[in-house]
């Protein structure tokens with residue numbers, strides 16, 4: 641789209657990062673700096689889940705509706721990880737936070753921009769997107785992380 645438009649400057653355009661997982665994160669602006677978590681809500685029992693689902697985990701109904709879950713939540717629990725999984729691209733140690741969304745589901749992601757001694761269960765956090773290089777050389781991946789709100 642528009643890659644060979646004559647009005648474009650001669651320089652190479654940066655490639656916009658793409659969602660690391662479109663089933664969990666929807667990018668909502670042009671430079672992939674904003675987005676919303678996504679999931680499904682059960683129309684039978686109102687249970688909401690984060691990420692892909694084919695039936696409700698609570699009542700097994702298949703009457704599910706795709707919903708946007710936003711990017712705000714509350715720190716439910718966290719772990720300070722000193723031995724990262726193989727290929728971990730970030731700093732060590734890092735904080736892995738389990739965050740509860742207002743709709744109920746929990747979302748596991750790194751917590752950034754917070755000193756370890758400032759971490760508090762129940763603190764408000766917000767999602768922030770970070771671009772990380774793709775392993776296969778494609779466009780950067782937009783990865784969701786949490787930071788104090």
Ligand SMILES: [Zn+2]
Nearest residue numbers: 682685696699
């Ligand atoms: Zn249900």
